[in-house]
Amino acid sequence: MAPTLEPTLEPTAGALESPSPTRPFSSGSAFEESPSSTSSHVEVPPCLLSPAFTPPSTPGSGTPKTSAAEAGVIPAHEEDLYPQPSLLDELPEVECQVRARIPMNTGGSEFFLYLYRNNIDNKEHLAIVFGDTIRSRSLDAPRPGETEMDRMTRGAYVGRLYPGRTTSRPDQQLSSAANHERPTSHVPLVRIHSECYTGETAWSARCDCGEQLDEAARLMAAEGHGAVVYLRQEGRGIGLAEKLKAYNLQDLGNDTVTANLLLRHPADARSYGLATAILLDLGLSTVRLLTNNPIKVAAVEGPKKEITVQERVPMIPLAWKGLKGGINGPEINEYLKTKISRMGHMMSAPQ
Numbered sequence: 001m002a003p004t005l006e007p008t009l010e011p012t013a014g015a016l017e018s019p020s021p022t023r024p025f026s027s028g029s030a031f032e033e034s035p036s037s038t039s040s041h042v043e044v045p046p047c048l049l050s051p052a053f054t055p056p057s058t059p060g061s062g063t064p065k066t067s068a069a070e071a072g073v074i075p076a077h078e079e080d081l082y083p084q085p086s087l088l089d090e091l092p093e094v095e096c097q098v099r100a101r102i103p104m105n106t107g108g109s110e111f112f113l114y115l116y117r118n119n120i121d122n123k124e125h126l127a128i129v130f131g132d133t134i135r136s137r138s139l140d141a142p143r144p145g146e147t148e149m150d151r152m153t154r155g156a157y158v159g160r161l162y163p164g165r166t167t168s169r170p171d172q173q174l175s176s177a178a179n180h181e182r183p184t185s186h187v188p189l190v191r192i193h194s195e196c197y198t199g200e201t202a203w204s205a206r207c208d209c210g211e212q213l214d215e216a217a218r219l220m221a222a223e224g225h226g227a228v229v230y231l232r233q234e235g236r237g238i239g240l241a242e243k244l245k246a247y248n249l250q251d252l253g254n255d256t257v258t259a260n261l262l263l264r265h266p267a268d269a270r271s272y273g274l275a276t277a278i279l280l281d282l283g284l285s286t287v288r289l290l291t292n293n294p295i296k297v298a299a300v301e302g303p304k305k306e307i308t309v310q311e312r313v314p315m316i317p318l319a320w321k322g323l324k325g326g327i328n329g330p331e332i333n334e335y336l337k338t339k340i341s342r343m344g345h346m347m348s349a350p351q
């Protein structure tokens with residue numbers, strides 16, 4: 001029978017090293033931010049350690065330390081208990097390649113999906129934008145030699161498309177309300193969401209990712225204004241293959257933090273510089289951030305406080321609020337409790 005490691009490791013986000021060298025559209029300076037690591041060591045039986053490491057391609061999630069003692073460290077001070085973001089000097093460069101209108105299958109509402117490229121990885125990071133007051137500067141900027149059809153095809157138009165439309169600019173045939181952005185006075189809701197194939201697509205009840213994405217969309221559609229920045233950093237940045245190994249380690253008795261550490265990954269290998277850059281491109285410099293994660297609040301604000309998080313809006317699981325339709329079960333409850341106790345998430349489990 002496979003041995004089980006007692007969950008004695010404390011949380012840490014290991015040092016993140018240099019970003020991916022891929023630079024799809026610019027040779028400008030790239031940077032990443034990394035959670036800091038701390039220094040005390042713990043003993044982990046060698047038989048429990050992964051012999052190999054699959055490098056994640058998430059920007060900033062560099063090769064982790066080679067020993068479990070380095071990967072899993074006990075913080076020396078109370079303030080080091082949870083992973084902390086460490087911000088580098090410059091934001092990545094982002095450019096919105098295309099946007100398109102998506103009517104929602106939940107009825108009534110629609111949003112615009114913005115697809116971004118950047119100068120630090122070759123992933124298709126996204127923004128899910130509700131309301132027509134939020135626009136991308138890089139998308140709307142004119143591009144050399146492009147026609148009006150080119151602009152409409154990449155989504156750089158004002159108002160709505162319809163069969164036979166010939167201009168990307170405000171259109172004579174549309175009513176003034178449909179042509180013009182309606183100013184809004186309230187600060188937009190924003191969610192920075194990390195990809196989770198299992199929770200968002202494959203019906204997993206191990207995590208609350210799908211419920212959080214649904215809830216964010218519901219709130220933004222109701223307000224008629226807001227944006228989800230959807231970062232392709234699956235499995236808290238370790239990738240899907242490694243996350244599935246972590247699930248097996250969780251079934252062997254470890255929590256979500258220890259499972260990552262046993263695989264020689266940081267507890268959280270994510271970074272948020274791309275999210276900050278995308279928010280700025282969308283003109284969202286003051287936001288209400290939907291999250292329970294203290295790291296996100298600090299990281300999204302950026303190295304020079306480019307973004308102001310005016311308010312943190314908690315995301316309490318529906319089941320914990322006594323509401324129907326949320327994820328429920330033993331795995332999700334353990335997962336959420338671990339996020340509170342070992343990752344500093346700002347919410348309280350029901351008694």
Ligand SMILES: Nc1nc2c(ncn2[C@@H]2O[C@H](COP(=O)(O)OP(=O)(O)OP(=O)(O)O)[C@@H](O)[C@H]2O)c(=O)[nH]1
Pocket residue numbers: 192193194195196197206207209212233234235236237238243246247256260290291292293296315339345
């Ligand atoms: N390694 C690992 N990743 C997981 C596990 N469960 C979910 N994830 C990943 O965790 C990430 C969830 O992140 P977010 O939805 O941004 O949430 P968060 O950091 O928990 O913070 P909130 O904003 O409060 O939701 C996704 O990338 C998931 O794929 C797990 O057990 N192990």
